[in-house]
Amino acid sequence: MDDCPPIAFIGAGRVAGMLARAFADLGYPVPAVASRSPESAQRVASLVPDCRAVSPQDAADAAEVVFITTSDGAVADVAASVAWRAGQGVVHCSGALTCEPLAPARAAGANVGSWHPFQTFGGETTLAGVTFGIEAEGDLLAFLESLASEVGGYPLRVPAQARALYHAASVFSCGYLTTLLGEARTLWTRAGLPPEQAFQAITRIASSTLANIERFGAETALTGPTSRGDSGTVRLHLDSVKSVAPELLPLYREICLRSVELARQAGRPVAGMDLRPLFDEYDEGGAGS
Incomplete structure (x- = not known):
């Protein structure tokens, strides 16, 4: 594989736009991008010099490495619809999928892999500091690991059998975290507090917590009544949640x-703390029912 191979994209969403610009900034030629939406393909193509919006086959023909940046459900269809070349690199960016959907490309003699940014692309962001979950072999593996380092990230080999749990961890860290903060807003507003101030307060404390986790680790950064064995405060919470948001009790x-x-893992003084009997009171409809 060349030191700076041409890279094309099939799929023209946020990930493609971010990666195309990052690769072009590093000096990689990005000659082509394809999408079911001509407008999306043209938008991504306009982000980098000398890039054209073309068909999937033309994108594959134009590059030594092709990144499939479609939705997970479309990866296999793309892999089956393109005539790949022997020795070509074909890479998807899904966190959950193994390389199995790329079997048609492998059968044609292409080298296949996955290169997943452990990052959210809901808005403008950077690739610096991002971990990249990688599955590949040989020269393609070496290239993808080097590429992760070049964009300022950290390469991580994720074998096929670990990918589903790896992706679940990413969803816990991002999508489900968003859901959890949304439920914090639910409690805030049902307490009668100003809705317009909810996310200002919630995201500020969440940001401080994430900074502490990054600096000290989850065990040391843990705060709240359970971190200090305060079952009395837990009971107050349960009474209030049961009153205004019983659906959040579980x-x-x-x-x-x-x-x-x-x-307990952090060695806090909660070794004898057992909240299950307290929770059982609420599960059985007690404590103020």
């Missing part, structure tokens, strides 16, 4: 129990 219960385990 979620609160599970997070509390997981937090106690994390506190």
